[in-house]
Amino acid sequence: MKRSNEPLFWSLFGAGGVLSALIAPVLILITGIIAPIGVWMPQQALSYARVLAFATHWFGKLLLLAVIALFLFHAVHRIYHGMHDIGVHGGTAAMTACYGAALLGTVAAAYLLLAIGF
C-alpha cells in the first residue's frame, strides 16, 4: 500500500495552527494596525534599523522563518481541504499548487534571511 502523505502535512498544519493560535492575532494587530497608525505602538517600533537588526540576528531569523513557513503550511492545508467544501474538486493539481506554494514561500523566506546577512 502506498504510504499516505497526510501525517507530514497534518503535522505542519498542526504546528502552524498552534503557532498562529498563539501569536498570529497579536502580530496582525502590531504590524498591520497599531504600528502603521502609531496608536499604542510607536511607529519607530518597526523602523528599518530595528527590523533589520532583528532579521540579521540568528534568533530573529529562526522566528521569522518559523512564522512564515508554518503559517503558510497551516493556511494551504485548510485552503486545499476547504476547496472541496465549496464544490471545487481540484485533485492532485490543486494539492500540488497548495503545498507547492507553501514550500516556495518557505524557500523564498530562507533565501532572503540568508541573503540579508548576519
Add this chain to the structure above:
Amino acid sequence: MAQARTYVRPMQGWWRRNPYFVRYMIREASSVFLAIYTLILLVGLLRLTQGEAAYEGWRAVLGSPPSILFHWLALLTVGYHAYTWWKVAPKTAPDIRIGGRPLPEIAITGGGWAATVVASVLVYVIVRWM
C-alpha cells in the same frame, strides 16, 4: 446503458443552511486571511533586503486605509481561528492523564486561551520595549 435518474440532493450553498456550518466556514476562511497576511510579511522581508527606501515604501502601503481594513478583517477571522483552535484542542490533543484521570476539557481549552493571552502580551512587550 442509460444512467439511472436518481435524486441527488443538491449541495449548493450547503453550509448556509446551518449556523454550525456557517461558523465552520468562517473558521476555514481565516486561512485565506492568514495566507495573505503571511505573503505581506514575506514581501516586507524582500523589501527589507532591498534597502531602507524599499522597506519604507512597504511600510507606507501598510499604513493605507485598504491595508488597515484588510488587517482588521484578518484580525477578526484569525482571532476566531485562535479561539476555535483551543476549543477543539481536547479532541485533537494527545490523551493526557493525571492520576489515571483524563485532563478535563476546560483545562486544555482554558490553558490554550491563557497561553494565547500570555504569548500576545509577551510579543507586545518585546516589540514595544525591547
